[in-house]
Amino acid sequence: MAIDTDWALGELKHFIGLASRPRVKTAFRTKGDDAELIASAQVVEQILDRVFPRWHHRVVGLGSLSDYWARHREAAQRAVVTLEREAEIREKLGDNAPQISASTFHPWAWEGASSLWQSGHFREAVTAAARKINAEAQNKLERRDLSEIKLFQEALSANAPAVGRPRLRIVPDDGSDTYKSTQRGVMAFAEGCFAAIRNPNSHEDSLPELPEAEALEQLAALSLLARWIDSAAVESTS
Incomplete structure (x- = not known):
């Protein structure tokens, strides 16, 4: 079954919002607490498996544990771009052939x-x-x-x-x-x-x-x- 793009984008963007880090004095924290992030990530990770193959090794597998949610956020941001602009990118780069998942x-x-x-x-x-x-x-x-x-x-x-x-x-x-x-x-x-x-x-x-x-x-x-x-x-x- 094809992915529900609108639903996937909504979940990804919701997670990106939770994982963003506003500056508070000299420290950084995410907008969402750990419970919210974990619950959202449970769904988002499955979307990433479909949209951004091997995402864990390309993005999340790098860096320190302190950047864990930041690396998840980067993977989600990449997935959003893929979903929103995939057809455009394939057309502009001259590769509009069918793909399999x-x-x-x-x-x-x-x-x-x-x-x-x-x-x-x-x-x-x-x-x-x-x-x-x-x-x-x-x-x-x-x-x-x-x-x-x-x-x-x-x-x-x-x-x-x-x-x-x-x-x-x-x-x-x-x-x-x-x-x-x-x-x-x-x-x-x-x-x-x-x-x-x-x-x-x-x-x-x-x-x-x-x-x-x-x-x-x-x-x-x-x-x-x-x-x-x-x-x-x-x-x-x-």
């Missing part, structure tokens, strides 16, 4: 990856997403004897289900060429995701960190696989 990915992909992603561990985040999708597919099929490539090869087989071997049907099995090509295509896609994305990334200790843009593309591929698997019908002998 990881927060809109299928939950199996993003929820498995989000905490690692926010800390900049992109390769590990992609690996975690693949593991989550594998686990959810096992749960859906009630199978623990197979995993990853072998699991999807068998689950997406065009063969009829057998005892202990249910199938996943991406579209209804009406015997048409569309059904056959869709089933075959998703099986090949799943094999590719685990052979070319999950398996190489599992060796993160011996590989350089993935560039963020490349990791996002990989996560998008896994999200698409997750949507197909989640929406597929289970066909069994029972």
Whole structure:
């Protein structure tokens, strides 16, 4: 779901007001007290996660604890500018292409990856997403004897289900060429995701960190696989 821009701007600006620091003689204090700031920050931090990716490391991760709310305020100010002027900036800089947000990915992909992603561990985040999708597919099929490539090869087989071997049907099995090509295509896609994305990334200790843009593309591929698997019908002998 797209972000509610008006609501987000209201929350950000409210926090910025609370975190501003008027001069009182020679000391500084925020306009809002700690309780007000903490309550507002609980919402604002979630907005920042959506609007200003890795904000905690780019702004709040720097400086001393005494500047904690000031650094939060700076992140919120940057997010306000992003929301208010993003379309203008993209148009003026000549990049008005569609964009994707990881927060809109299928939950199996993003929820498995989000905490690692926010800390900049992109390769590990992609690996975690693949593991989550594998686990959810096992749960859906009630199978623990197979995993990853072998699991999807068998689950997406065009063969009829057998005892202990249910199938996943991406579209209804009406015997048409569309059904056959869709089933075959998703099986090949799943094999590719685990052979070319999950398996190489599992060796993160011996590989350089993935560039963020490349990791996002990989996560998008896994999200698409997750949507197909989640929406597929289970066909069994029972």
